[in-house]
Amino acid sequence: MHVPVLKQGDYLIASVQSVLSDADLLELRDDLAERVGRFRSRGVIIDVTVLDVIDSFATRTLRAVAHMLKLRGAETVIVGIQPDVAFAMVQLGLTLEGVGTALDLEEGLAYLNRVTKKTLQHGK
Amino acid sequence: MENNELRVAIGSAADIVTARQRGRALAMEMGFDGSDLTLIATAISEVARNIVIHAKQGIILLGPVNHGSRRGIQIVARDEGPGIKDVAKAMQYGYSTKSGLGVGLPGAKWLMDEFDIASSVGKGTVVTMKKWLH
Numbered sequence: 001m002h003v004p005v006l007k008q009g010d011y012l013i014a015s016v017q018s019v020l021s022d023a024d025l026l027e028l029r030d031d032l033a034e035r036v037g038r039f040r041s042r043g044v045i046i047d048v049t050v051l052d053v054i055d056s057f058a059t060r061t062l063r064a065v066a067h068m069l070k071l072r073g074a075e076t077v078i079v080g081i082q083p084d085v086a087f088a089m090v091q092l093g094l095t096l097e098g099v100g101t102a103l104d105l106e107e108g109l110a111y112l113n114r115v116t117k118k119t120l121q122h123g124k
Numbered sequence: 125m126e127n128n129e130l131r132v133a134i135g136s137a138a139d140i141v142t143a144r145q146r147g148r149a150l151a152m153e154m155g156f157d158g159s160d161l162t163l164i165a166t167a168i169s170e171v172a173r174n175i176v177i178h179a180k181q182g183i184i185l186l187g188p189v190n191h192g193s194r195r196g197i198q199i200v201a202r203d204e205g206p207g208i209k210d211v212a213k214a215m216q217y218g219y220s221t222k223s224g225l226g227v228g229l230p231g232a233k234w235l236m237d238e239f240d241i242a243s244s245v246g247k248g249t250v251v252t253m254k255k256w257l258h
Binding site for chain 2 (some may be wrong): 021052054055056057082083085087091092093094
């Protein structure tokens with residue numbers, strides 16, 4: 001299922017609405033890479049609250065999205081990983097190394113405010 | 125495995141989602157809860173993806189299994205793909221011949237209580253895994 005992406009100021013918010021197939025994940029990746037350029041976004045939140053499974057492919061794709069967007073000049077934060085999903089990911093030995101994570105949308109916004117502000121200051 | 129098993133044909137990446145949803149639903153019916161449901165669904169996702177990547181097509185069989193007084197769910201992933209030359213190597217974490225992370229099979233083993241793999245080159249691969257109710 002297609003993932004809607006909302007523009008909120010300098011940020012993009014992608015809210016996953018239902019289970020994601022491999023193709024949906026790849027579409028989201030390409031969609032975000034394009035929109036970050038179009039809207040000159042500085043940060044992206046990917047909300048995965050509804051996902052009941054984050055397997056090795058999903059983890060790899062989310063990591064790839066975050067690294068691609070970083071190369072496009074935007075920070076990514078993944079929010080809403082459920083406790084059971086986190087447990088399964090740990091059991092699988094999967095990490096989101098180098099990718100920002102936060103509890104929920106609110107914390108995700110706070111995270112982006114923090115890291116994008118820091119980037120701006122470094123740029124001076 | 126008993127006769128009341130579910131059979132999910134795997135022929136594309138979209139079938140991976142179907143397989144794990146059916147598996148989760150069956151596990152829930154059988155009395156599994158919370159984190160076990162997620163572990164079972166994730167393990168199914170990994171073995172189903174293994175079929176798609178390496179064999180293109182195959183089947184996932186889901187059903188209840190009993191051993192003495194123990195009850196559990198059994199998941200069999202079967203394909204007639206190229207088979208695995210070195211099973212021990214394929215079960216090493218991080219080892220991958222194709223585009224995968226090399227996490228799928230060893231990961232699925234960690235998620236389940238029992239895991240068995242039989243493969244012969246040119247004939248295919250059968251992965252059998254179980255999780256017991258406790």
